[in-house]
Amino acid sequence: MTLYKKGNSVSKTLITKAIFQACFVMLLLVGITNARAQKLETLFGVMEPAVVAPGATVQVPVAVKDVEGLYAVDFSLEYDPTIVQLVDADAIQPGIQAGLGTFLDPGLLVFNTADNQKGEYRFVMSQYNPSLPKSGEGNIVVLTFKGISTGESNIHFTGVELLSGEITAIQAKVLDSSIQVISGAATQAATIAVAQATGLIIVPKDTPTPTVTATTIPTRTPEPQAAPGGENQTGNGGSTATGGSEPGRPAAAGKGSGLANCWPLIAVFIVLLAGGVTFYIKKKTSKKVEENHEEK
Numbered sequence: 001m002t003l004y005k006k007g008n009s010v011s012k013t014l015i016t017k018a019i020f021q022a023c024f025v026m027l028l029l030v031g032i033t034n035a036r037a038q039k040l041e042t043l044f045g046v047m048e049p050a051v052v053a054p055g056a057t058v059q060v061p062v063a064v065k066d067v068e069g070l071y072a073v074d075f076s077l078e079y080d081p082t083i084v085q086l087v088d089a090d091a092i093q094p095g096i097q098a099g100l101g102t103f104l105d106p107g108l109l110v111f112n113t114a115d116n117q118k119g120e121y122r123f124v125m126s127q128y129n130p131s132l133p134k135s136g137e138g139n140i141v142v143l144t145f146k147g148i149s150t151g152e153s154n155i156h157f158t159g160v161e162l163l164s165g166e167i168t169a170i171q172a173k174v175l176d177s178s179i180q181v182i183s184g185a186a187t188q189a190a191t192i193a194v195a196q197a198t199g200l201i202i203v204p205k206d207t208p209t210p211t212v213t214a215t216t217i218p219t220r221t222p223e224p225q226a227a228p229g230g231e232n233q234t235g236n237g238g239s240t241a242t243g244g245s246e247p248g249r250p251a252a253a254g255k256g257s258g259l260a261n262c263w264p265l266i267a268v269f270i271v272l273l274a275g276g277v278t279f280y281i282k283k284k285t286s287k288k289v290e291e292n293h294e295e296k
Helices: 002-037 258-295
Strands: 043-045 051-053 055-076 084-086 108-115 120-126 134-147 149-164 171-173 179-182
Touching: 043 149, 051 055, 051 134, 108 134, 120 134, 134 179
Parallel strands: 043 171, 051 179
Antiparallel strands: 043 055, 055 120, 055 134, 055 149, 084 134, 108 120, 149 179
16 A cells, blocks of 8 residues: 555656646747747937036937837937037038937938027938948937036927838837036046948038938949958948848747747647646556556
8 A cells, every 4th residue: 555655646746747847838938929029119319317517518319229120310309508508519510410320321411400599409311222221229319418507408309200211110219308417517528439421411401301202212332342251331330230120139929930820739739748648657657556456
């Protein structure tokens, strides 16, 4: 009888282990599927608030994060000109401009203009061939603000439009921010990189604003610049040009993932497998117990 109880205990342990392993595999498959089904939300705007002393300057990047296939950007924002004002980043061009970020290739620049009387800034730029759509994260422009008087100025986006290489809108969550002007605030060095204007085409201000369509994006002849391994290089100061999803981005549900569509069948298979293992263990244990009884 002791041997029977011991054998029964062993069978229960094996059965429990088999069921636990099957459940673990099922949960793992569900987790992988959910991870692939989730699409990261695209963020656009000023990611962090800034602090500056009166008379000093601070860099405030307007950035994009977790974007796929970005090709053109159009946005405008407001700030309080009695608290902060934009500093010109290009002494050659008339007016007050921001520095170009390094995420997009310098392209067709329609607007890059600030009005320190009204506290407004407008930026419109599109890449052009052979530039590829950009995915990932990076700075679109780098605003340099000078503290005018103590207080706080909101940075509020009044309009944002992101376009893909197919001239379709990219949905994004817009992030406003603020700049505090505080006496005695630490001076910050200008360490955020800005792009060189190589290849930039500036639209004259008296030219009507063009409508960006698939047929009006200008083209340029690629410069014959060989790269190691025969790969095309971008001129955006380190940004990666990709034609699709960035590495590590989960695929959308039902697209590009056979596992996402067939995991219920896999789960059923695992359950049946666990049941078969359980049945086998029970049968084997029962047979062993009967043999032990016969020997006694």
